[in-house]
Amino acid sequence: MSIGTLPDHVANPDPSIYEGDNYVVLDFETTVHSKGSPYDERNSIVLAVWEYGGVRKTTWGGEFDMGELVADCESADFIVAHNAKFELGWLERCGLDISKVIVWDTMIGEYVIGGNRWVFHNLSLQKCAQRNFNEGKVDVIGKMYKAGLCSTDVPESWLERYCVQDVALTHRLFRTQLETSIATDLLPIVYTRCLLTPVLVDLEKNGMQLDQQKVRSLYEEKEREYAEVQRSLDDFTGGINVGSPIQLREYLYETLGFVPVKKKQSGKWVNVLTDSGLLPTSADIVAKLKPTTSTQRDFLEIFIKYKGLFNELSKYLRKFDECCRVDEGALDAAFNQTNTQTHRLSSSGTKYSTQFQNFPRAYKPLFKARNEGWLVGECDGAQLEFRVAAHLGRDETALANILDPDFDAHVMTASYMEDTDYDELLALHRSGDKGAGDARQDAKSETFKPLYGGKYGTERQVRWYEGFRELYSGIADTQQGWIDEVLENKFLITEWGMRYYWPSTKMDRSGYVTNTTSICNYPVQAFATAEIIPLSLVCFWHRVKSSGLQMFIVNTVHDSIIVELPPEEVDAFHELAKQCLIEDVYPLLKQLYDVQLTVPLGAGVMVGPNWGSKDETVYQAEEKLYGR
Secondary structure, three states, X not given: OOOOOOOHHXXXXXXXXXXXXXXXXXXXXXXXXXXXXXXXXXXXXEEEEEXXXXXXXXXXXXXXXXXXXXXXXXHOOEEEEOOHHHHHHHHHHOOOOHHXXXXXXXXXXXXXXXXXXXXXXXXXXXXXXXXXXXXXXXXXXXXXXXXXOOHXXXXXXXXXXXXXXXXXXXXXXXXXXXXXHHHOOOHHHHHHHHHHHHHHHHHHHHOEEEOHHHHHHHHHHHHHHHHHHXXXXXXXXXXXXXXXXXXXXXXXXXXXXXXXXXXXXXXXXXXXXXXXXXXXXXHHHHOOOOOOOHHHHHHHHHHHHHHHHHHHHHHHHHHHHHHHHHHOOEEOEEEEOOOOXXXXXXXXXXXXXXXXXXXXXXXXXXXXXXXXXXXXXXXXXXXXXXXXXXXXXXXXXXXXXXXXXXXXXXXXXXXXXXXXXXXXXXXXXXXXXXXXXXXXXXXXXXXXXXHHOOOOOOHHHHHHHHHHHHHOHHXXXXXXXXXXXXXXXXXXXXXXXXXXXXXXXXXXXXXXXXXXXXXXXXXXXXXXXXXXXXXXXXXXXXXXXXXXXXOEXXXXXXXXEEEEEOHHHHHHHHHHHHHHHHHOHHHHHHHHXXXXXXXXXXXXXXXXXXXXXXXXXXXXXXXXXXXX
């Protein structure tokens, strides 16, 4: 039995609503603490300008003076704004129920039309106006903001003219984008992206809660380890500054005599160089250096450990510790809908510069629920990208593997890499054989590389990459079709209508097609994490809101949804995961994109006192949902 209900604009999505004329075009000017964030209680609205029914309206004042604006938004079919998440956050403070709102975000509209051609820094209202109309906007006020002035310091006549100009440009941009989106069949994609915007407003208000005791313990442990390794590195090198590219380059390639890392270019092996033509010293390149002496091996062991600890501390643990000391562990981030070329979400830390999307797995237990006795739940799309690839390739072998509860993808990889029989290796692994277990573990990082165009490497790797293409010929042939299409047309139209562009694609003398990795990657990653998971997240949010449950969403990481919940709602969380990650997806993909998904979706559910519980329950779609 389903939990909660979906509003009609989600359950029965109708992108053609944007073709109507009952909409509000809106812009706010606010005070500027935390970049004007509606979640910062110090901020207030200074001015609102909007157009509705052909009439422009202006209101000076704060959130309690916006009654007419809220009434117009409630009467309209949808709201148009540039970076609409900002406006929705303020409209919610004004009393609007944003769960009932449909938006057209002109920043998202431009992003969708652009495919992978431009991201956030190209999507300001000014840049969009220049690109679409060959004209910019008078941005004196923007320069004043960048200089540190607040909107309350700007003469009212200047501020009103600035805001009116933004509304007019946003309205004009919307009409242009609407026409383009209809002509290129992108309207459903814009609609889907904009369904997610109100959900992100809620997530940003919630943030995540660090476990102060666990953070402090791990932070102190890593600082001690770092100090010890730093002393060892200084003793080993004689005290060179390994943070200096000049000193490190000289030490690596002259003192220690490392052979530079090479790459294949135009059929020849050449040294990997920086843009300045120098041998690189970045940590990822140093990790690829091959030691041929004991001194080289010992240096790499110390250096890699040093860099790992440095990154852990500088990127995460020092910031986590400061957050615990200053803000009692309340960690916030902003979710970005227009920052990645694949179109999945990214995030940016607000105060502590720690984004929420790629926390190392080992740090998940550092997060807990903020309410005493509550739990942290995580549900994710089980093997989602592989299942999506199986659908896009209509691959029968992949489907059979998904349906086989005993199939182990990593053992299959290991069997190819070790040149041994899959069934024998699987039996050994399940018997507890250490060698088989180690082989499986070593193979994990290779399992899905060929899914994203991996072809070259060691003899063992190549054996698996070639084996993958033979094993999953439907996926491999489909991806080769994408490569051929891009080579000819310089762009690709996906099954659901998204367009990606690679204008520089060409074939070199060796037969390698440039951009192969991204051509193979984008459709798989995008369908999984820019279409399916956002739809699941939207459904989850609306179902929770309409159900009266206490749980709330605190994060989403590519293929997962993370919530805080009381113990008595654990069963409901499991049901919501099955409903939203599986059952809701099939009809929405059909209604929005006319795509009948041909594989079973899965949902993994984990609940515990901290994020990252090890106990997982996996659910799978019934055949009636995907049967062909």
